[in-house]
Amino acid sequence: MSLPATPTARDRRRWAQYLVDERAEARVYRELAARRSGEERAILLALADAEGRHEAHWLELLGGEPTRLPSPGIGTRMLAWMARRFGSIFVLALAQNAESRSPYDTEPYATARMAADEKVHSEVVRGLAARGRRRLSGTFRAAVFGANDGLVSNLALVMGIGATGVAPQFVLFSGVAGLLAGALSMGAGEFVSVRSQRELLDATQPSADAADALPDLDLDANELALVYRTRGMAEADALARARRVVHAAQTQDPSHPYGPEAADAHDHDVVGGAFGAAASSFLFFASGAIIPVLPWLFGLSGIPAVVIALALVGIALLATGATVGLLSGGPPLRRGLRQLAIGFGAAAVTYALGLVFGVSLA
CATH class of the missing domain: 1.20.1260 (Ferritin)
Incomplete structure (x- = not known):
């Protein structure tokens, strides 16, 4: 130029x-x-x-x-x-x-x-x-999903029940009950999910017994090549790799890493800890689920309570969506607006259903 x-x-x-x-x-x-x-x-x-x-x-x-x-x-x-x-x-x-x-x-x-x-x-x-x-993804995933689920599910719950025309105390009780039930369910489900995933990863780790047996294997005819073939290597490449590994083990060559390689060391970091994920899911679901209940908790009812609940939840949904966008390298505003649309969409459906049931019960 x-x-x-x-x-x-x-x-x-x-x-x-x-x-x-x-x-x-x-x-x-x-x-x-x-x-x-x-x-x-x-x-x-x-x-x-x-x-x-x-x-x-x-x-x-x-x-x-x-x-x-x-x-x-x-x-x-x-x-x-x-x-x-x-x-x-x-x-x-x-x-x-x-x-x-x-x-x-x-x-x-x-x-x-x-x-x-x-x-x-x-x-x-x-x-x-x-x-x-x-390093963050396991616990962070549980935290974000927990907070978002708490916001959306409890907003939908109180909107739907409030639309039926029941007393404000019943809306408040339903919101608190939804908070506790949802937080316990999320925490328990996250614990089981993460623990099961970690156990599956543990089951894929190569056994130390195979590495201990390497020095006694036949250099030209051994089954170590089958290990590499199960991991997608071609037969000739697997055999050549196996011969190099066995030779390194027999000569105790410290410069050559011998033994079937371990699974990806990052896998457990990505999954996270079961107790940490469960605690994050429980606490963040509860922190999200309490927000739609706050207007009724402070004695408001009717349209003012609904408007304030929607405003508070909208801000929180924008914040969680933007946070996910930042950490994932995506556009924060777009992610925030997507979260907002999903949350308000669910609330609108349950509110409409509440109006229908409120009319039919009247």
Whole structure:
């Protein structure tokens, strides 16, 4: 792409904006690195160094440090604020979106290497965010599902019962009963689900007995190849792999990892703990289910109670949907509006049914 002979004032303002944004992003990565250790810390510091190279490019074009610099963009400022106050999972999820929307693809003064860096950065940040999501996903899944189910089911319950025209005390009692019954059911169901899934994963782990037997196997004729064939390897590849493994075991070669490999070490992290998932599901269902009941709990009834319940639940549904969107790397507003539509749709159906039964009972 050919560049203009003389950069304009607008070009220089854009370069200055890039400069402050690169500096702010580098600070975000360094602040995240300060909270991490080992490999993740090294990766984050390497990302900060890469942003520093981009910063140097814009400084060179500007001819040195400008006397006045603009403020970083709103998205970059949000990242910096969250990096100082919250865990890295939210920040990395936002950074993943930011890196994937780099302006350097269409910026004539950015080098091809800088544009390529940003694409790679997006994938690196996605990988770091995925690590955090794996560690969080089991309990977080139970928490989000629990809160959302509590909001939707109890809103639908109190809307449906309230529409029949019963006394406010009965609506309140029904809401509290729905809260307790639903929270207990969710907690117990989540415990059984997670415990069963972990037991299934344990059953897929290779036995240590097979690894102990490796030194005594025949190098040329052994059944270890069958293990690899059950995992999808072709017969010739499985046999070659088995021979290498047996040879390493017999020679006690410490540089070669021998033995049937274990199942994915991340599997249990993704599933989470049974007690943690059950507790999260119970508590978050209860915290969600109490929100639709609050107007009746404080003595309101009729249309005012319904309007306030809908407003409170709407805010909560938007918040849970946006949180899921942030952590999954998706658009928060769209996820929040989807949650809102589902919750209000269920409430509208039960409210209509309550009106029908209220009329028929009158």
